[in-house]
Amino acid sequence: MVWSSFDGRFSDSPRALYERLRAERDDLHHVWLVRDELRHTFPTDVTLVTSRTPEAARALESADLVFASSHIEVEWEKKPGATYVQTWHGTPLKTVHWDVLWAPEGKLEQLDRDVQRWDLLLAPNPHATHFLSQAFRWEGELLESGYPRNDVLAAPRHDARRAEVREALGIDPGTTVVLYAPTWRDAEGYDTSLDVPVRLELEQFGEALGEDHVLLLRAHNMVAGRWHVDSHEWLRDVSLTPPDVADLYCAADVMVTDYSSTMFDWAVTGRPLLYLASDLEQYGSVTRGFYLDLWPEAPGPVLRSTEELLAALGDLPAVEQEYAARYAAFRERFTPHEDGHATERVLRHLGLIG
Template identity: 95%
Template sequence: MNSPTTIVWSSFDGRFSDSPRALYERLRAERDDLHHVWLVRDELRHTFPTDVTLVTSRTPEAARALESADLVFASSHIEVEWEKKPGATYVQTWHGTPLKTVHWDVLWAPEGKLEQLDRDVQRWDLLLSPNPHATRFLTQAFRWEGELLESGYPRNDVLSAPRHDARRAEVRDALGIDPGTTVVLYAPTWRDAEGYDTSLDVPVRLELDRFGEALGEDHVLLLRAHNMVAGRWHVDDHDWLRDVSLTPPDVADLYCAADVMVTDYSSTMFDWAVTGRPLLYLASDLEQYGSVTRGFYLDLWPDAPGPVLRSTEELLDALRDLPGLEQEYAERYAAFRERFTPHEDGHATDRVLRHLGLLG
């Protein structure tokens, strides 16, 4: 492809994060002949570099920026109507290995929603995939017959990079976490009804007071809501608690900072596995989610790389003996990593940029 002059970047409708961020930072370090435009949520403008052009997402200005772009990168659907100019290339990095069903495979979506999102799919030129499982089900869900690059995820390169330890220290310091503190990252997925109906309360499915009582002296809990419901958890302030749903904007920073992750059905589990650190599941609504709410592509649970827990009390018991858990689940964890992280070697960013002719 011809070298583009204008690149528009979009991550989760306006964050400075995910694979678009990793690709952008690599290009900025290597080339100074490109004009970069980021789509932004206005409340997150302060999290972006000061020397980049920002355009508010989901606005006529965003549509005009996209229509003038030579190259577009996005980590999810761009939900604004625009017409791709002739010769432009749209790279969809996507944002996770699918455990729960997506797009045309979901059990339910608001009327007309999938048709709206599918108009964005029709603009894509290249779809990235992290592993063979994702390749199979992303192509199925999007009915994708275009070009696909199974590259690994650029966003995960930092987890294998030489700067990982330095970034870990930087993030923990920025969050005010003392050395020696055990950091627990709680990063569940969203429930479809809560995401689509913004009038609904979004509960935290972990009993925070019990966590504080049991582990608050030497643990810090990081709460990371899914992008679809970020900003809708209402939690009290505590020394042992940080709501990091909006900042830092990039969940990779939290992967670096944390010692253990708790999730449910989120694709964060596959990225977290790159770290090799303990992974626990708090899945109180497992049957409901799998059969009614969304549905799964695979029955992960009999061979899960960590314990599948049904209550906060079970979770607290598990967190008290992480070395024992690591030993108990070592073989399952190794098999999980072999299956779902085969390309996560710290070089996915360069593979993608070289494929596009953007790096030599």
């Protein structure tokens, strides 16, 4: 079995599925594709092969089962009888694949070669089922299972995971943890020569809230490692480690995002959700495009500046009260299967556990 998450991380739904299989069965051989700079984030007993290499292609071509959370960007030929499960990695608010407003010439055709290898596509909710099928022109098997990666958010082990992650990050008890997890801008992701700004004024945050808050910065996988931030007691750049964003969902008390699908996963926690969306119109009409006009019914305030964000963070009980009805409707629509048992549903569907 070969596992791939975001081209070389130990994370996401593939990790949740893998860990459950390792706990239940000892008769399977597992190989993970890895980015070399992230080898230290994998367990020491895992067989690793560098992604996007001839060795990765050979591992994939010998596999009976392949799991991935995104496209595998290496050319390989799936052997007869093998099964490729595409877990994907988020409920789509922004457009995906053939629906995007722009992509580099030939990029979608390249990625589509991977889509043609898929045998099963996972989706977390009816909205995702519809738009992922549309975006990928998918007519194969689809399982609306919920996301295995989110099981930890609903399971009894959430509290223990929360304590472990906060301790590992050196966060004192009683500190309010703010997770900032925005999406990427396509031009920045495809052109690595461009600077990637943090679209939140960090010094303003520190001056206003640094005494009793910690800010966790989680860049999108496409631009991770390209933020350049100064070191502060109240700041942690967690873009590369821990490898799994679910750890940060457990650790945080409030999330700030923009157009990232992290909003849908975060909603499982029921904790406050704020939007810092200074380029909303540009992103929706030029940069990428949206599948729905979420903003009039957003489950949290849509803010245009760091000043507005700091004001909202300063009175979270008022935010929660004002947006309670919207938040409940959002969860009902987008998290109907996030009950802590998605991993089990997927593995049973594949006949891998009894």
